[in-house]
Amino acid sequence: MVQKKEDLDPKDFNLAFMKKYDVFGVGNALVDIIAFVEPKFLDKQKIDKGIMTLVDETRQGQILADLHEIKKELRSGGSAANTMIAIANSGGNCCYAGKVTHDTYGEFYKKDMEDAGVRFETAPDKEGHTGTCVVLTTPDAERTMLTCLGISTSLSPSDIHLEDLKSSQFVYVEGYLWDGDSTKKASQLTMKEAKANQVKVAFTYSDPFCVNRTRDEFIQLTKDYVDVVFCNTEEGLALSGKKDPLEAVAYIGTLSPLVFMTAGKEGAYVCQDGKIELVPGFPVKPVDTTGAGDAFAAGVLYGLTHGFTPKRSARWGNYVASRIVEEVGPRLSVKLLNKQDEVLKGY
Known part of the structure; x- marks a missing residue:
């Protein structure tokens, strides 16, 4: 979809x-590393269902060994990477900064990102292991993730390509990066340079556990740097300390001018300059919820960078998310390029 001058704020057009x-x-x-399993597999492994758990290389190896007879699929991933790939699928143009190494998984990662249409920013390191995330999906479409971060935790400020950052409309940073010292510094540099160069900052709270660990810091960060917040209802409640979703999104709306908070099958709340609206979702029968939030953020960011209003952007985000939950894994098998007018007709 071609961006039109009349759809943009005049000061932002040029x-x-x-x-x-x-x-x-x-x-x-x-x-x-994506696999379908029965609930008894999780019970046997003593894995908490439905959440992301950090594990070391030994634990990851044990889990993969027990999955040896189960069919697995590989995808380049990570929360923000999933979002970049889905933006490219919609017809957007983006690049990505992350860290891999010269091992089998690292070589796969770089090629897979580039094949998906995303410029991959960081050259592989020579030592260490590329991070992996075992994604276990049960028949109820719930996904359980076991993440071994590997060398991804060594992403540092020197890995941020400032010229590409300055040449972007938005930066998009995931909250998971606040768990490491160097990744946190890389994120802070990204936000500071974005603000200094008229690049808008989008930030996702990523996970309720991330919010609970760094709540005060996330609140201050949102006030100081963030133009667009992404979160789900659970994350919004954790950050705000509220018990009602509307109160939660209203609170976050006092920290940032634009907030998108997903609400499952109901759709997503949009809070723009304090005004809240629920944008309805699309009816689906979910197969795998992996990457739904990442896909929603991709749809919204595509919209915001192509002249859509926040409400229309949320509607497109809901559509992209609805398609991803009908697939196995966080990658769409269908192309969404040029489908915006059809899907958003009359909206």
């Missing part, structure tokens, strides 16, 4: 059209 990239993403570069 700036947007001077940018080389729509979005510059920063995140943990992880190879997703």
Whole structure:
């Protein structure tokens, strides 16, 4: 879909059209290893269902050994990487900064990202192991993730390509990066440079556990740097300390001018300058919820960088998310390029 001058705020028009990239993403570069399992597998492994758990290389190896007879699929992933790939699928132009190494998974990661249409920013290191995320999906479409971060935790400020950052409309940073000292510094540099160069900052809270660990810091960060917040209802409640979703999104709306909070099958809340609206979702029968939030953020960012209103952007985000939950894994098998007008007709 072609961006139109009349759809944009006049002060943003010339700036947007001077940018080389729509979005510059920063995140943990992880190879997703996707498998379908029965609940008894989780019970046997004593794995907590439905959440992301950090594990070391030994534990990851044990789990993979027990999966040896189960069919597995590989995808380049990590939360922000999934979002960049889905933006490219919609027709957007983006690049990504993450860290892999010269092992089998690292070589796969780089090629897979580039094949998906995303410029991969960071050259592989020579030592260490590329991070992996074992994604276990049960018949109820719930996904359980076991993440071994590997060398992804060594992403540092020197890995952020500032010229590409300055050439982007948005930067998009994942909250998972606040768990490591060097990744946190890389994220802080990204946000500071974005603000200094008229690049808008989008930030996802990533996970309720991330919020609970760094709640005060996330609140201050949102106030100081963030133009667009992404979260789900659970994350929004954790950050706000509220018990009602509307109160939660309203609170976050006092920290940032634009907030998108997903609400499952109900759709997503949009809070723009304090005004809240629920944008309905699309009816689906979910197969695998892996990457739904990442896909939603991709749809929204595509919209915001192509002249959509926040409400229309949320509607497109809901559609992209609805398609991803009908697939296995966080990658769409269908192309969404040029489908925006059809899907958003009358909206």
